[in-house]
Every structure is written in C-alpha cells, then in structure tokens.
Amino acid sequence: MPQPPAVxxxxxxRDRLYAALCKRTEQTNVYDAYYECEHPLPFLHEKARDPFRRxxxxxxANYMELVVDALVGRLEVAGFQSDAEGGSDDExxxxxxxxxxxGGSQLGFLEAAIRGTSYLMVSPVEGGYRITPEHPTQVITESAPGSPGELAAALKLWMDDWTGRLCxxxxxxxxxxxxxxxxxxAGGKPVWERRAVAGEDWGGKNVLGDVPFGELSNRPRMLKPGASELxxxxxxxxxINKTIADRMMTQEAAAFPAKWATGLEIPTDENGQEIEPFDVAVNKILIAEEAGAKFGQFAAADLTGYLKAKEADxxxxxxxxxTPPHYLLGSMVNLSAEALKAAEAGLIHKIYQRRRFLEEGLERTMRLAGIASSQARIVWKSPEWRTEGELVDALVKMSTLGVPREVLWERWGATPQEIERWRRLNEEALQRAMSSDLAAEYGPKPPPDPDDDPQVE
Structure with a gap:
C-alpha cells in the first residue's frame, strides 16, 4: 500500500485542495443551476407526471437571476485614488x-454572488503582469492555520481538451x-503524474514570492467561507414553481366552465356507444325535445388564491x-421618489457590505501586481440612483459650505480620471484668462484717436 504524501x-x-475543490463545486452547483433557471421540476404524483410534464x-419562473443581478449590476469599480505623489492611481x-x-471584474463579482467566491489570478509576464478572473470550480486557496489573511497554498484545475488530460x-x-x-x-480519483513543460524545471520558482490569487468573497463569516446570495x-x-404548476394544471382542467344537462336520452351508435348529443360553441344553441330537460354549467375554478400565494412568496x-419588491413583481404604481428610495435602502446597504469584502481581494490582487493598496485605494461607482435635479441641488448646497470642488465632482459620480481631466482643463482655462488680463493691463496700447482728444482742433 503506497504511503501517504508528507504533510x-x-x-x-494537491490531494487536499483537489478534494476540497470537488466538495465545494458539488455544493455550489446547486446555486448555479438555480441562477440558470434549471430548477428541479415541482413535485407531482408519479402517475400524473407524464401527462403534465409539459x-x-x-x-x-426564475427569480434567482433577478436577485443576483440586482446586486452585481451595481458593483462597478470606477478607478483608483491615492493621496501620495507619483501617480500610483494612474498606474x-x-x-x-x-x-x-x-468586464473581468464583473465576471468575478457574478460568480462570487452565485457560488460564494471567485478569484483574480496575477501572472508575471514580460514588462508587467497579467490579471485574469478565475472560476471557483477551477481554483481554491487555503490560508495558514491561525492566519486567515496569509495564503499557504492554492490549486488551479482544468481539463485540457486538446490532450484529454486533467491538469x-x-x-x-x-x-x-x-x-x-x-x-x-465517475466516482474515481485521478492518478496524478508530474507534468513536464518545455523550458521549465518541475517545481520552478514562484517569482511573486506569494500565492498569486486574490479572493473575491461574498458574505463570508469568521469561521466560514463566502456564501451564495441564493x-x-x-x-x-x-x-413559487409548485404554485405556478398547480395553477396551470387548474387552468388546464377547470378554468373553463363545464356544461351539464339532465333529463335527456343519450343517443347511441350502431355499436351501442353513446354519442355526444351537442356540439357546444359560442354561436350555437342547445335544444332538447324532452320536456324535463335541464341545462346548466359549473363555475370556473378561481385562480385568485394561486396568484396571491405566488405574490406572497x-x-x-x-x-x-x-431586493426591492418592484424589481421582482414588476409593478410601480404612483410611487414617489421618497418611496422608491426607501424601497431600495436595504439593497444599497447590502451593496456597501458586500463591497467591503470584495475590496480585500481586489487590494491583494493589486499588491501582487506591484501596486500598494495604501497608495491607490479602490473607488466604486455610487450604487444609489438619484435624479440629476436632486443631485445638483445637493451639490450646490454643499458648495456653499466650502466643500472643495474636486469633492463635489466625486459626489457627482465622476471617476478619478475624469476629475483629473476636469482639473487640468480648469487650470488651462485659468492660465488663458490670466494671460489675457495681463496682456490687457501691461501690453502695448494703440495710439490715441485724434477724434477723441478735445485739445486737437
């Protein structure tokens, strides 16, 4: 029996992280299926499944996609900002x-919201670094015991379609x-071999000197990893799916009023089989010769209960x-701006919470790429949606309190790059204005017009 590898x-x-990655993938595949609207079919009795499978x-009805997209759609990095000289934010x-x-960060945020985590990988290349989003079914990391922020190892796994080998x-x-x-x-374990790469020694040096991944974690806890929004x-x-299925089966079987008749003699064919006596239609009348014949109809099934049950869910x-209810229900009737803002308050608060943990992974990624996070902090686009009138009014009032112009631009939603461009344009306009004033004051003046001199006759 082979000896287990040394700790x-x-x-x-390899074995430890591969087992952990397979376990996490199996658990989070459920949430990925719900996001993709691959929900399990609602329960029905076995005998009824085939007739009603369609x-x-x-x-x-996929509400899971709406829940995730409402969050991820407002997670957008606007730029970087530093207080130090040297242009580290531009770098x-x-x-x-x-x-x-x-786009790559949006892919990472989306997978983190669905599966609980995703990664950004930093790879040294000639002249700089390459940063790529990595899927949580292909990458897993582990921290050193007792040091949650210090990564001890990572595994990247993928299937090489060209060779058919698991790498x-x-x-x-x-x-x-x-x-x-x-x-x-199926159910077996891979038999690993060392993979040789031309021009590389097996077990080559990690030039970064650190595990090259930044983890984008969604709603982590102190002793638990990130978790799915779903x-x-x-x-x-x-x-909801079960309620909709029941409603549709009710519509199929009982949503249309059924007719009934009594006191009639049902005719039969030559084989003794009963013949339907009437062909019911909108433009036809039912007539019976029997004196005691009566006609009527049953009430159609009431679907209100199903609709209310779905809305409650x-x-x-x-x-x-x-998630704001009007995102999911699609109804906005006579809602004031204050009511809309109150409805989105919970979502905005959640976004600020999620960003705190995503920033940790983004900052680690930038540090691995040689950018000190203390000198180039991340600037997010505002998740709040306000009308231009509301925003301008608030900024004008802030300006009367002496708030610097650059801060007002930032509150407006301008990126650091836009702020720098506006500052430069203002400086250039100011220099042109000063040059024009100086020329008017000290520059050469035209000779006086004799017609304007009262001493000249």
Missing amino acids: QSPEWW LLKMSR AWALWQDNNLD CTVYLPGNIYKFDAREPQ RSVTGIQDR VHDIAAITS
Missing part, C-alpha cells in the same frame, strides 16, 4: 484597463508544481435578500 509536500497540497417545464488604472478588468497546478509561496492525470471514471431562498423558488424573497 505540506506538493503532493499533499406544464411542469413551463412553471419555472493602477492603466493596469486595470490593460487587463480588461472592467492542475499547485502554487506555494516559494515554488510552483504542475501535475496531470487521465480523466477519472442560499436562503432556493426553497422559496421551489414553492415573491415578497418573502424580497425581504430575505433585500
């Missing part, structure tokens, strides 16, 4: 733009180790996730 050896970290598939923003992180890389602060294996059978509401989504989702 903290590359093989030990209705069951139509019953899935950080240039690095951000060179790596297309306007992984173990990142330690000092070295990088690469492995591959045949794709394991963790508490998938059950409510199932209730949607309100539960809104309350638990701090």
Whole structure:
C-alpha cells in the first residue's frame, strides 16, 4: 500500500485542495443551476407526471437571476485614488484597463454572488503582469492555520481538451508544481503524474514570492467561507414553481366552465356507444325535445388564491435578500421618489457590505501586481440612483459650505480620471484668462484717436 504524501509536500497540497475543490463545486452547483433557471421540476404524483410534464417545464419562473443581478449590476469599480505623489492611481488604472478588468471584474463579482467566491489570478509576464478572473470550480486557496489573511497554498484545475488530460497546478509561496492525470471514471480519483513543460524545471520558482490569487468573497463569516446570495431562498423558488404548476394544471382542467344537462336520452351508435348529443360553441344553441330537460354549467375554478400565494412568496424573497419588491413583481404604481428610495435602502446597504469584502481581494490582487493598496485605494461607482435635479441641488448646497470642488465632482459620480481631466482643463482655462488680463493691463496700447482728444482742433 503506497504511503501517504508528507504533510505540506506538493503532493499533499494537491490531494487536499483537489478534494476540497470537488466538495465545494458539488455544493455550489446547486446555486448555479438555480441562477440558470434549471430548477428541479415541482413535485407531482408519479402517475400524473407524464401527462403534465409539459406544464411542469413551463412553471419555472426564475427569480434567482433577478436577485443576483440586482446586486452585481451595481458593483462597478470606477478607478483608483491615492493621496501620495507619483501617480500610483494612474498606474493602477492603466493596469486595470490593460487587463480588461472592467468586464473581468464583473465576471468575478457574478460568480462570487452565485457560488460564494471567485478569484483574480496575477501572472508575471514580460514588462508587467497579467490579471485574469478565475472560476471557483477551477481554483481554491487555503490560508495558514491561525492566519486567515496569509495564503499557504492554492490549486488551479482544468481539463485540457486538446490532450484529454486533467491538469492542475499547485502554487506555494516559494515554488510552483504542475501535475496531470487521465480523466477519472465517475466516482474515481485521478492518478496524478508530474507534468513536464518545455523550458521549465518541475517545481520552478514562484517569482511573486506569494500565492498569486486574490479572493473575491461574498458574505463570508469568521469561521466560514463566502456564501451564495441564493442560499436562503432556493426553497422559496421551489414553492413559487409548485404554485405556478398547480395553477396551470387548474387552468388546464377547470378554468373553463363545464356544461351539464339532465333529463335527456343519450343517443347511441350502431355499436351501442353513446354519442355526444351537442356540439357546444359560442354561436350555437342547445335544444332538447324532452320536456324535463335541464341545462346548466359549473363555475370556473378561481385562480385568485394561486396568484396571491405566488405574490406572497415573491415578497418573502424580497425581504430575505433585500431586493426591492418592484424589481421582482414588476409593478410601480404612483410611487414617489421618497418611496422608491426607501424601497431600495436595504439593497444599497447590502451593496456597501458586500463591497467591503470584495475590496480585500481586489487590494491583494493589486499588491501582487506591484501596486500598494495604501497608495491607490479602490473607488466604486455610487450604487444609489438619484435624479440629476436632486443631485445638483445637493451639490450646490454643499458648495456653499466650502466643500472643495474636486469633492463635489466625486459626489457627482465622476471617476478619478475624469476629475483629473476636469482639473487640468480648469487650470488651462485659468492660465488663458490670466494671460489675457495681463496682456490687457501691461501690453502695448494703440495710439490715441485724434477724434477723441478735445485739445486737437
């Protein structure tokens, strides 16, 4: 029997992190399926499933996507800002733009909201650094015991479609180790081998001197990792789907009033089979020759209870996730600006909370890329939506209190780059105005016009 690898050896970290990654992926696949509207079909008795399968598939109304997108849509990095001289904020923003992180960061925030965490990877390249968003089913990190902020190791896992091999890389602060294996059978474990790369020594040096990942964690706790935004509401989504399925089956079977007749002799065909005596339609009249014949109809099924039950469940989702109800219900009737602001207060508060933990991963990423976070802090776009009239009125009042102009621009929502450009344009305009005034005061003056001199006749 082979001996287990030594603790903290590359093989030990590989097996440990691979097992943890597989376990987390299995758990978070559930939330990914709910976001993608791949909900489990509502429960029905086994005998009724086949006839109503089409209705069951139509019953899935995806509120989980709305919950996630309401949060992620307002998480947007506007730039970097520093108080130190030297332009570190410009350097950080240039690095951000060179790596297309306007879109890349949004991908990371989205996966973090769905699965609880995602990553940004920093890779040294010639002349700088490459930063890429990494999926939480392919990357996992682990901190040193007793030091939550100090990463001890990381694993990156992927399937090489060209070779059909399962590949992984173990990142330690000092070295990088690469492995591959045949794709394991269902339920089996991969048999790893050292992966040779042309021009590289196995176990090459990690030039960063640190684990090259920044973790974007969503709603973490002190002894627990990040959690999905959907963790508490998938059950409510199932209730909604069940209510919709029941309503649709009721519509199918009892939403139209059924007719009845008594006192009639039902005719039969030559085989003794009863013949339907009437062809009911909007433009036809029912006539019976029997004196005791009576006609009537049953009341149509009332769907109000189903609609109210669904609306109550949607309100539960809104309350638990701090999502404004009008986002989920799609109804905005005579709502004032104050009412809308109050409805979004919970979402805004949640966004500020989520940003605090996302900033930790972003700042670590920038530090790994050589940008000191203390000199280039992250500036977010405001998550609050206000009318221009409200905003301008507030800024004018702030200006009367002596608030600096650059601060007012920032409150307006201008990015650090826009603020710098506006400041430069103001300075240039001021210099032109000063030059014009000096020229008018001290420059050469035209000779006097004799017509204006009273002494000249």
